[in-house]
Amino acid sequence: MTATVFYGSPRQARLEAAESLPAKLDLILDLLHLRDRVKDETVCLKLHVGNNIGYSTIHPIFVRKVVQAIKAGGGKPFIVDVDWDVEGCTARGYTSEVLDCPVYTSAGIDEKYCYTHEWEYKNMKTWKVAGMVEDASFLVNFAHVKGHPSCSFGAAFKNIALGCMVGETRSAIHDTNHYDKYWFKELCPDKSVMQKIVDSCPFGAVVIDRHDAEEMHVHFEPCNQCMRCVRVAPPGSLLIQPVNFHSFMEAMAISTAITLSTFEKEKAVHLALATHMTPMCDCFGFTTMPVTRDAGIFGSDDIVALDKAILDITAQHPLIPENLPTSIEIQPDAGHPFAQIHGRFKDPYVVVRYGEKLGLGSQDYELVDVLPVEDLGPQAKGYYISAK
Numbered sequence: 417m418t419a420t421v422f423y424g425s426p427r428q429a430r431l432e433a434a435e436s437l438p439a440k441l442d443l444i445l446d447l448l449h450l451r452d453r454v455k456d457e458t459v460c461l462k463l464h465v466g467n468n469i470g471y472s473t474i475h476p477i478f479v480r481k482v483v484q485a486i487k488a489g490g491g492k493p494f495i496v497d498v499d500w501d502v503e504g505c506t507a508r509g510y511t512s513e514v515l516d517c518p519v520y521t522s523a524g525i526d527e528k529y530c531y532t533h534e535w536e537y538k539n540m541k542t543w544k545v546a547g548m549v550e551d552a553s554f555l556v557n558f559a560h561v562k563g564h565p566s567c568s569f570g571a572a573f574k575n576i577a578l579g580c581m582v583g584e585t586r587s588a589i590h591d592t593n594h595y596d597k598y599w600f601k602e603l604c605p606d607k608s609v610m611q612k613i614v615d616s617c618p619f620g621a622v623v624i625d626r627h628d629a630e631e632m633h634v635h636f637e638p639c640n641q642c643m644r645c646v647r648v649a650p651p652g653s654l655l656i657q658p659v660n661f662h663s664f665m666e667a668m669a670i671s672t673a674i675t676l677s678t679f680e681k682e683k684a685v686h687l688a689l690a691t692h693m694t695p696m697c698d699c700f701g702f703t704t705m706p707v708t709r710d711a712g713i714f715g716s717d718d719i720v721a722l723d724k725a726i727l728d729i730t731a732q733h734p735l736i737p738e739n740l741p742t743s744i745e746i747q748p749d750a751g752h753p754f755a756q757i758h759g760r761f762k763d764p765y766v767v768v769r770y771g772e773k774l775g776l777g778s779q780d781y782e783l784v785d786v787l788p789v790e791d792l793g794p795q796a797k798g799y800y801i802s803a804k
């Protein structure tokens with residue numbers, strides 16, 4: 417079935433507030449009928465409120481608009497994020513006074529308030545959904561789009577998959593990358609060769625295991641799959657292969673499926689703001705320059721369609737190399753621009769494909785531009801307004 421994704425372009429024709437992204441968010445909320453759907457609902461608004469001195473997360477202007485739409489519809493909104501991001505979020509502008517609703521840690525102090533679900537996947541058997549999320553009757557998932565070191569790209573799936581689980585589950589999701597064996601010590605008994613493998617990686621991504629000197633450990637986050645280490649290693653001793661990277665993305669899809677299963681159908685809405693997209697996620701605690709041009713604002717009932725649409729649009733925009741940290745090695749032939757930063761095996765489409773397989777939505781979508789940009793031409797009259 418074809419899903420609908422509502423889209424607001426980052427471009428304006430006129431210098432008018434009515435054509436800006438917050439105004440387009442209003443149009444998207446209207447088209448999603450958010451107000452009509454939240455009467456008497458307890459609405460969890462899942463945000464990433466950033467960390468430390470990061471400033472590229474969703475500006476409170478957008479968040480307040482969503483909160484006020486929920487209130488206008490008779491819903492009772494509250495905002496959640498993980499405890500270490502909520503702690504200190506007032507310094508980044510996320511206060512109940514500004515946002516017009518409370519901001520809570522999603523699983524309470526020390527992340528002990530949660531519900532356990534069973535789903536066997538590699539190293540994982542149990543998944544713990546944050547209590548404040550599962551207790552809500554309606555979910556508004558509002559994601560900021562950016563890069564990510566484990567999966568190259570974070571948007572609607574990432575905001576739920578990691579952000580709605582407690583720390584223990586988030587760690588286990590990251591550990592899925594290590595489930596499939598990649599080091600075969602019997603093929604490399606020489607310790608000096610092991611050291612050469614370590615020395616070959618410019619990113620410090622492959623190290624000798626700190627608990628066992630015969631084992632190697634790959635930090636998959638900084639690994640961009642350049643294969644320098646594989647060329648130094650005896651054949652077959654070290655494998656850098658897609659399965660170790662795809663595991664994280666498949667686990668993200670499962671995690672999302674579990675959280676969404678706690679809401680009735682039709683009681684989850686997904687929004688995403690694709691501006692100031694940095695190479696790393698908003699947990700890093702600082703903001704670097706945007707690595708690609710702004711792509712706009714998106715909304716849908718279908719999380720698969722939403723992330724697919726964002727990926728398809730951002731795929732059309734080249735990276736801005738001069739905005740990338742000099743320590744990042746761009747790989748032009750790695751596919752999607754975010755994969756060019758993080759490596760081809762971190763194909764950002766894996767999560768949407770797997771999400772579709774789990775029945776979370778459809779990759780087949782119709783993109784509806786909520787306010788198509790008129791081509792007024794440079795000489796159009798009335799383009800200028802005075803600052804108020």
Ligand code: SF4
Nearest residue numbers: 617639640642643645
């Ligand atoms: S593939 Fe490249 S980045 Fe990854 S561990 Fe090996 S040398 Fe490092």
